[in-house]
Amino acid sequence: MPKRDFVHTTDFERADYEEVFRRAAIFEKGILAGENFTHLLPGRVLASMFLKESTRTMTTFQSAMVRLGGGWTGLTGTAGTYLATGEEDIGDIVASVAEVADIMALRYNDCDPVALAKLIDIPLINGMCGGEEHASGALALMYPVIEALGSLQGKKIGMYGMVSASRPMSAVLSVGGALGAEFYLDTVLPQFKPTATISEICLKRGGSISYAPMEEWMGEVDLAIWVEGLPVAGTPEDDVNAFNEKLHIFTNDDILRLKDTALFVGVMPRATTDGRLVMAKETDYHERNITLPLLKRFQYVAMGLMTYLLEVEVK
Numbered sequence: 001m002p003k004r005d006f007v008h009t010t011d012f013e014r015a016d017y018e019e020v021f022r023r024a025a026i027f028e029k030g031i032l033a034g035e036n037f038t039h040l041l042p043g044r045v046l047a048s049m050f051l052k053e054s055t056r057t058m059t060t061f062q063s064a065m066v067r068l069g070g071g072w073t074g075l076t077g078t079a080g081t082y083l084a085t086g087e088e089d090i091g092d093i094v095a096s097v098a099e100v101a102d103i104m105a106l107r108y109n110d111c112d113p114v115a116l117a118k119l120i121d122i123p124l125i126n127g128m129c130g131g132e133e134h135a136s137g138a139l140a141l142m143y144p145v146i147e148a149l150g151s152l153q154g155k156k157i158g159m160y161g162m163v164s165a166s167r168p169m170s171a172v173l174s175v176g177g178a179l180g181a182e183f184y185l186d187t188v189l190p191q192f193k194p195t196a197t198i199s200e201i202c203l204k205r206g207g208s209i210s211y212a213p214m215e216e217w218m219g220e221v222d223l224a225i226w227v228e229g230l231p232v233a234g235t236p237e238d239d240v241n242a243f244n245e246k247l248h249i250f251t252n253d254d255i256l257r258l259k260d261t262a263l264f265v266g267v268m269p270r271a272t273t274d275g276r277l278v279m280a281k282e283t284d285y286h287e288r289n290i291t292l293p294l295l296k297r298f299q300y301v302a303m304g305l306m307t308y309l310l311e312v313e314v315k
Contacts, residue, residue, distance in 0.1 A: 004309050005124045007113035009135050009174035010201065016308070017139070017175060023304030023314045024143050028297060031067065037303070038069030040312055047101035048074035049094065050127065051083070051108040056268060056295050057127045057137060061105040064302035073100060095119045103306055105136070123309040128167055131232075136305065138171030140298035141265065142179070144290045145223050148263060153180035160185075160214045160250075161227030161267075161278055162192045162243060165235070168267055169227055170198045177207025184221060186214040188246050191239055214248070218257040224264040226250045226279045229272035240273055247272065250279040255286060265291045 005011060012020075027037060046065040050058040062072045074097060075081060082088035090111045098104055098120035106113065107127040117124040126135035142152070149155055157176060163169050163185060173183060173194060183202065187193045194202075199209055218224065229247060231240050250266065258264060266279030268291070283289050307314050 003121065003123050005117040006135055006305060006309060007117050007124055007126045007129065009133060009138060009171050009178075010205075011135075012178075014178050017142075017179060020139060020301065020304040020308050021143055021146055023307060024297070024300040025147065026314055027067075027303045028300040031300070037067055040307055040314070041065065041068035041070040041102075041310065044068070044070035044103070044310070045101045046070060046072040046074070046306070047097045047104035047122075048072045048076075049097060049104055049106045049108070050074070050076055051078050051090075051093075051106075052128075054107050054127065056298065057105070057107065057134075060140070060295070060298040061125070061127065061136075061302050061306075064299045064306060067299065068303055068306065070102075073097070091116060091119055094124075098122050103310060123306075125305065125309070132167065133171040133174070134167040135171050136302070137168040138175045139301045139305065140294055141168065141172055141225075142175055143301045144294045144297050145263060146179075148290075149222055151179070152176055154182065155180075155223070156182050156184060156217070156221040157223045157225065158184045158186070158214060158217045158221035159225045159227060160248070161188060162229050162231060163187050163194050163227055164192045165230060165232045166227045166267060169225070170194060172225070173198055173202040173207070173209070174205060177202035177205035179206075181207050183207060183209045184217040185209060185211050186217075187211075188243050189239060192243065218254070219259055221258070222262055224250075224254075224258060224262060226264070226266045226270075228267045228270055229276075229278050230269075231273070244272060244274045244276075247276075247278065249276060250283065252280070252282050252286075255283065255288070258288075263288050263290050265289065265294065268295075
């Protein structure tokens, strides 16, 4: 069979997502019970290629491969490589490292992950590669929500903040759409709405998108997402300043506005350009805040994703 990649959320359909989440749940329950899964990928090598800043995604995939019995090699940043000197391009680097690995997770801004996947014979995972999506990050966010709610079908997800600038949120709109979620967006300013392309993907996959001030949906949603306030390069400074002036920081008071069963999350690194956090640290350890727990659970999703792409059976 031809190899499978996960470079864009549209590489997977609903059944694929559900299978990855099924595996993640097996790994989570097993590891918490002391079970060992190192028999699944013994001797396999992950190419951990994080050529741009990464804290959570990089360590998640490295940890996941170790827990599955394999190991990892790769690059952190571009210092000391021919990519940094300009003597090679990203395709040269990816193709070379792929020769000594069985699967690759990649983060780099200036690239086309679809084109890169065609250069190599091993599965490629988007660890925030290119300018459009953070595909694996969306799985990390959706897994604990599905485990808590049972399904996303008909569930209401509120997004607040600079949605157009967030690659994780572009991916969440796609994955959530495929799983039947209803999205309610307050982007603070209209210029921070998701692109027409991302919106169309969500709708075509079975989701819905409505726009309303967050005050109107806070008490109705099953999940509230506060999006990081970091604009893409080239965003007009006046827009960023206007956004910062209008931004509402999520605090403990906002938890009281949610319904009793609703979850909430702040998209890491939660930063804004004026030095604030979009979600206050006072909320970090609330039982319904999944921001920190989902980072631990991301490794189970990574385990599920890698075994799925490598066609290793998990019962």
